[in-house]
Amino acid sequence: xxxxxxxxxxxxxxxxxxxxxxxxxxxxxxxxxxxxxxxxxxxxxxxxxxxxxxxxxxxxxxxxxxxxxxxxxxxxxxxxxxxxxxxxxxxxxxxxxxxxxxxxxxxxxxxxxxxxxxxxxxxxxxxxxxxxxxxxxxxxxxxxxxxxxxxxxxxxxxxxxxxxxxxxxxxxxxxxxxxxxxxxxxxxxxxxxxxxxxxxxxxxxxxxxxxxxxxxxxxxxxxxxxxxxxxxxxxxxxxxxxxxxxxxxxxxxxxxxxxxxxxxxxxxxxxxxxxxxxxxxxxxxxxxxxxxxxxxxxxxxxxxxxxxxxxxxxxxxxxxxxxxxxxxxxxxxxxxxxxxxxxxxxxxxxxxxxxxxxxxxxxxxxxxxxx
Amino acid sequence: xxxxxxxxxxxxxxxxxxxxxxxxxxxxxxxxxxxxxxxxxxxxxxxxxxxxxxxxxxxxxxxxxxxxxxxxxxxxxxxxxxxxxxxxxxxxxxxxxxxxxxxxxxxxxxxxxxxxxxxxxxxxxxxxxxxxxxxxxxxxxxxxxxxxxxxxxxxxxxxxxxxxxxxxxxxxxxxxxxxxxxxxxxxxxxxxxxxxxxxxxxxxxxxxxxxxxxxxxxxxxxxxxxxxxxxxxxxxxxxxxxxxxxxxxxxxxxxxxxxxxxxxxxxxxxxxxxxxxxxxxxxxxxxx
Numbered sequence: 001x002x003x004x005x006x007x008x009x010x011x012x013x014x015x016x017x018x019x020x021x022x023x024x025x026x027x028x029x030x031x032x033x034x035x036x037x038x039x040x041x042x043x044x045x046x047x048x049x050x051x052x053x054x055x056x057x058x059x060x061x062x063x064x065x066x067x068x069x070x071x072x073x074x075x076x077x078x079x080x081x082x083x084x085x086x087x088x089x090x091x092x093x094x095x096x097x098x099x100x101x102x103x104x105x106x107x108x109x110x111x112x113x114x115x116x117x118x119x120x121x122x123x124x125x126x127x128x129x130x131x132x133x134x135x136x137x138x139x140x141x142x143x144x145x146x147x148x149x150x151x152x153x154x155x156x157x158x159x160x161x162x163x164x165x166x167x168x169x170x171x172x173x174x175x176x177x178x179x180x181x182x183x184x185x186x187x188x189x190x191x192x193x194x195x196x197x198x199x200x201x202x203x204x205x206x207x208x209x210x211x212x213x214x215x216x217x218x219x220x221x222x223x224x225x226x227x228x229x230x231x232x233x234x235x236x237x238x239x240x241x242x243x244x245x246x247x248x249x250x251x252x253x254x255x256x257x258x259x260x261x262x263x264x265x266x267x268x269x270x271x272x273x274x275x276x277x278x279x280x281x282x283x284x285x286x287x288x289x290x291x292x293x294x295x296x297x298x299x300x301x302x303x304x305x306x307x308x309x310x311x312x313x314x315x316x317x318x319x320x321x322x323x324x325x326x327x328x329x330x331x332x333x334x335x336x337x338x339x340x341x342x343x344x345x346x347x348x349x350x351x352x353x354x355x356x357x358x359x360x361x362x363x364x365x366x367x368x369x370x371x
Numbered sequence: 372x373x374x375x376x377x378x379x380x381x382x383x384x385x386x387x388x389x390x391x392x393x394x395x396x397x398x399x400x401x402x403x404x405x406x407x408x409x410x411x412x413x414x415x416x417x418x419x420x421x422x423x424x425x426x427x428x429x430x431x432x433x434x435x436x437x438x439x440x441x442x443x444x445x446x447x448x449x450x451x452x453x454x455x456x457x458x459x460x461x462x463x464x465x466x467x468x469x470x471x472x473x474x475x476x477x478x479x480x481x482x483x484x485x486x487x488x489x490x491x492x493x494x495x496x497x498x499x500x501x502x503x504x505x506x507x508x509x510x511x512x513x514x515x516x517x518x519x520x521x522x523x524x525x526x527x528x529x530x531x532x533x534x535x536x537x538x539x540x541x542x543x544x545x546x547x548x549x550x551x552x553x554x555x556x557x558x559x560x561x562x563x564x565x566x567x568x569x570x571x572x573x574x575x576x577x578x579x580x581x582x583x584x585x586x587x588x589x590x591x592x593x594x595x596x597x598x599x600x601x602x603x604x605x606x607x608x609x610x611x612x613x614x615x616x617x618x619x620x621x622x623x624x625x626x627x628x629x630x631x632x633x634x635x636x637x638x639x640x641x642x643x644x645x646x647x648x649x650x651x652x653x654x655x656x657x658x659x
Binding site for chain 1: 476477523527608
């Protein structure tokens with residue numbers, strides 16, 4: 001779960017990381033009022049994506065009237081597929097330098113990784129590898145102050161700035177650790193006179209840990225249907241083709257989409273029914289698939305923890321209660337295969353054994369071929 | 372020979388009285404896995420499929436000599452169960468559970484490293500050495516003993532590929548699921564090293580997917596391997612930025628793309644199959 005910049009900065013503030021004076025607003029009038037309080041202001045769209053500056057999502061105003069006028073233009077604009085509903089009005093900083101600081105997880109080392117650079121302010125991916133300082137942190141012992149001091153020295157910082165940087169690094173790690181973050185990032189960490197200020201902030205929280213983060217604010221990027229299936233406890237993603245796909249497991253789901261493409265078909269959405277879901281939630285989620293009016297449906301199950309008879313029961317449940325008005329192709333193998341295939345046979349549904357044949361068949365049916 | 376698991380390994384099932392724990396204990400016993408005990412706090416004295424249940428892993432180790440553990444424990448409690456197992460001296464922990472928090476996975480892998488234990492998963496189907504034993508949830512009938520080692524990120528996709536190999540007449544030494552999460556215990560490289568050393572493994576199949584850099588890192592090791600490697604990667608058609616289920620399966624910032632993985636693996640000398648069932652064809656070309 002990504003947090004908006006203003007939410008991330010709210011968390012940073014709780015942990016003592018300095019951020020610019022600012023206020024989140026949702027109307028032009030509020031923007032004007034905020035600027036009256038703050039003075040010359042930066043007005044920044046709040047969306048769950050980066051790259052705002054280049055796209056016109058950050059503007060400046062010297063007085064409240066200007067801030068209100070800018071806000072009027074910015075609210076409601078479309079940016080990277082998002083509609084702007086919130087703005088952050090912040091004190092405009094005088095900038096003497098821009099640093100980069102982030103904590104994330106290095107999957108290869110299986111450790112948190114701190115990254116710092118004196119070349120902040122731009123996309124860190126574009127900064128040459130040699131200009132980024134990286135240090136792993138050992139989980140049992142955590143972030144120690146000397147690591148912050150070492151980073152500051154290697155960035156060439158001195159005196160008060162070095163002390164502030166070391167302190168912010170320790171605090172950012174604390175944010176990362178305490179909020180179950182996947183990534184905590186300050187870019188840029190602005191040098192403004194003799195102060196360091198987190199001018200921008202990103203905080204991405206591990207979805208799987210939200211249950212123990214009740215105090216964090218919530219955001220969602222899911223479409224209404226995606227959110228509905230997620231509530232059932234399964235994973236559903238919308239794509240842009242015309243064949244609905246239900247498979248079990250992320251890998252086989254992706255492979256199914258690849259194989260469909262091979263035969264000239266395109267997935268409209270997919271439902272990952274993996275993880276040993278019970279019949280009832282599986283049927284509910286499958287009902288959502290049917291309701292999206294695909295040209296055809298492909299169910300591709302290789303049962304492990306998912307039992308084929310449960311999948312068959314879910315399909316039959318949907319067929320009887322909701323009806324399946326489009327061609328349905330089922331491929332069913334694995335745990336309790338015989339029972340599942342037999343249940344489907346009694347309902348007049350033939351199950352395929354091969355993914356290849358099932359994919360070819362569903363593409364043909366989606367095109368209006370076959371019978 | 373097989374890697375990590377053979378018929379002698381004594382297994383304890385943590386969470387044995389739950390729905391999945393009980394069902395798969397039955398499946399594992401049927402396959403011949405030597406399950407010596409189950410653990411379910413507060414259920415000591417019960418039996419599941421004739422397997423005695425205890426409150427703690429320590430009892431399973433002391434009374435039955437368990438050295439491996441499989442976890443069917445809900446995600447919020449998985450890390451605790453893994454710590455308990457490793458602390459009790461278990462050397463191979465297989466964590467089936469999905470949706471385990473990232474921080475918990477970091478802590479478990481750090482603890483395992485300090486105690487010299489091997490963790491498979493979380494979010495894995497487990498490990499099977501066909502004809503000998505299995506610790507996991509994979510279907511029993513799709514494998515047979517033979518010369519191919521398989522290491523996969525994804526469960527069902529590896530079933531697809533193992534079944535394809537079995538149908539084509541190529542059995543397996545050992546099949547390992549690393550797990551689909553961003554931080555998992557064993558990595559491709561550790562498994563490739565094990566297969567490289569195993570005299571019975573004549574070829575290795577790597578089943579990867581988009582996202583992360585595990586396949587690119589594996590390619591670095593494959594360069595130096597004497598044994599042939601066949602790879603299949605899922606996610607060629609996945610739209611950028613969409614979360615496809617596995618936490619690892621996110622394409623972001625130009626890294627971990629299908630193209631970069633194919634390029635790295637091909638350059639390392641691995642044969643990259645375009646479709647799942649072509650893996651068996653490549654293995655046939657190599658082993659004859």
